[in-house]
Amino acid sequence: MFPYKTSIQFDRKSNQPLYLQLSNQIIQFIKNQQLPPNTKLPGSRTLAEQLHVHRKTIVACYEELLLQGWVESIPKKGTFVHRNLPELDQQRLQDEIMVDSKITTGFSFYKNDILPQKPAERKADFMYLDDGISDGRLTPLDEIARTYRRISAKKNVFKHLSYGTTFGNATLREVLVNYLNATRGLYITKDNILITRGSQMGIWLSSQLLLEKEAVIIVGATNYGSADSTFLNQQARLKRVSVDENGLVTDEIETLCKQQPIKAVYLTSHHHHPTTVTLSAKRRIHLLNLAKRYNFAIIEDDYDYDFNYNQAPILPLASHDANGNVIYIGSVCKTVAPVFRIGYLIAPKEFVDEAAKLRGFVDRQGDALLELTFASFIKSGDLDRHIRKVLKIYKQRRDLFCSLLQDELGDFLEFEVPKGGMAVWIQLNTAYSWSTVSEIAKKHQLVIGDWQRYDLANSKHNCIRIGFASYDEIEIQELIRRLKNTLYEVKEME
Ligand SMILES: Cc1ncc(COP(=O)(O)O)c(C=O)c1O
Incomplete structure (x- = not known):
């Protein structure tokens, strides 16, 4: 019994x-x-x-x-x-076996080693360098939450709670069309815009639609790592061209075009990631002409358009594109906060239609209430007010960060003060290596992070990108102090 x-x-x-x-x-x-x-x-x-x-x-x-x-x-x-129950062919479900069975699968599947591992958990009292992100503490959460609540309380809200279109909320598309036409010199209609969940989705959709196996895409000798990974995941061939103080060297792009069919060029024209340089007017025109002549797509990732400290932002390539070569990608993730996954992909209608279809495979639709919130946030002028406010603060932070770098660490580091963006491209004196610096920094409770990701083509530039926007003045001083202690310790080891 x-x-x-x-x-x-x-x-x-x-x-x-x-x-x-x-x-x-x-x-x-x-x-x-x-x-x-x-x-x-x-x-x-x-x-x-x-x-x-x-x-x-x-x-x-x-x-x-x-x-x-x-x-x-x-x-x-x-x-x-029951007599007819088949025997369950399983090990006895004891606790430790249950835990194990949550780690390994009973089937084979595709494991991706192109995307980097997620960063480890963060320790309190440590400072972590980033490569240029906004300061969450400046996010206008109250305004956004109030707007979200107001929209949710409307009588007709229920129509937005159901399944919608993969193009994104129609009101946000309209508002963005007007906003982008006015601020970025674009000439687009609602048919040219797909709402995405941030720029990364735009890069992925473009990559899927453009790149077959072995297709050639041109990127900078140093480039935004996630874009590279996305293209490599598509089994495309990455051809790298030099980046100098005027951005991607378009003469090298022309040489490559003469040698083989080119499917696309990916660039961050406003502030090249990671070096922060701006593509010159001459090279913009050259690139657009090449795209027309050789029929390739330009994926223009305008990730930090709003942050320009010395002059008005430079109009994107997309604003001069009359031949349908440019796919323009942006988001509010840098401007407001990465957590708000609202971005856009702008392109000729036939491309947008396909991208909208494709998006349906991974994401049935966006968050309509959040999209309506941002439509209202943009239309009311709140977004522009927020940009004006943080622009002033980030400029002060850039100035403080750069002057401390120069005064305190000038013997170790070289850099150009960036005209825009949220990060500085910093070269370490070649007597030292980021590898050693990053090891010693841990002793000073400073985490440099994945410095290797900038050294793509073994270019020996000895540079990394360090963000300044997410730290307040006291934190910047503390960060520099820890970096200084680290570098002096490294120097003594030599
Ligand atoms: C150059 C560049 N493009 C795209 C992205 C992705 O942005 P989003 O958060 O909008 O997906 C980033 C984020 O760091 C970036 O630096």
């Missing part, structure tokens, strides 16, 4: 009714073969006495087991574990 009394345990504080607690435990015993097929279960009165529960609990439990097909009731004989 199965030892029901000692094997069954009830949690009387649980919200789960006793009969379900009991039936779930009996199901486990059946699955584990502790109660094999055809085993007779005790009568309801007997089991109720053994377990000190009401008889109705046992009756309800048996009904549940019957309903689920684990047991069968044979008239005048009683309740039996």
Whole structure:
């Protein structure tokens, strides 16, 4: 006889009714073969006495087991574990096996080694360098939350809660068309815009639609790492061209065009990632002319358009493109905060239509309420007010960061003060290596991060990109102090 009394345990504080607690435990015993097929279960009165529960609990439990097909009731004989249950070919589900089974799969699948590992957990008291992100503390959360609440309280909100289109919310598309035409000199209509969940989705969609295996895409000798990974994941061939103080060297692009078919050029024209340089007007025109002549796409990732400190932002290539060569990608993720996954892909209608279809495979639609919130946030002028506010703060931070770098660390580092963006491209004196610096920095509670990602073509530039926008003045001073202590320790080791 199965030892029901000692094997069954009830949690009387649980919200789960006793009969379900009991039936779930009996199901486990059946699955584990502790109660094999055809085993007779005790009568309801007997089991109720053994377990000190009401008889109705046992009756309800048996009904549940019957309903689920684990047991069968044979008239005048009683309740039996179902005869026809196949044996479950599993190890016994003990706790430690359950934990193991959450790590390894029982099937093979494609593992991707192109995308970098997620960063490890962060330790308190450590400072982590970033490569140029906004300061979350400056995010206009109150305004955004208020707008979201106002929209959610509208009588007609329910129509936005259902399935919608993969193009994104129509109101946001309209608002963005007007906003981008006015601020970036574009000439687009609603047909030219797809709302994405940030720029990365735009890069991925473009890559999927443009790049077959072995297709050639041109990028900078140093480039935004996630874009590279996205193209490599598509099994495209990356051809790298030099980047100097005027951006991507377009003469090298022309040479490559003469040698082989080129499918696309990816660039961050406004502030090249990672070096921060701006593509000159001459090279912009050259690149557009090349795109027309050789029929390639230009993926223009304008990730930090809004942050320009010395002059007005430079109009994107997309604003001069009359031949349908440019795919223009942007988002509010740098301008407002990365958590708000609202971006856009702007291109000729036929490309946008395909991108919208493709997006449906991974993301049925965006968050319509959030999209409406941002439509209102942009239309009301709140976004521009926010940009003006943070621009001033980030400029002060850039100035402080750069002057401290120069005054305190000028013997070790060289850099140009960036005209825009949220980061500085910093060259370490070649007597030292970022590898050693990054090891020693940990002793000073400073995490340099993945410095290798900038050294793509083994270019020996000895540079990394360090963001300044996300730290306030005190934090910048502390960051420089830790970096200084690190570099002096490295110097003493030499
Ligand atoms: C150059 C560049 N492009 C695109 C992105 C991705 O931005 P989003 O958060 O909008 O996907 C980033 C983010 O760091 C970036 O630096």
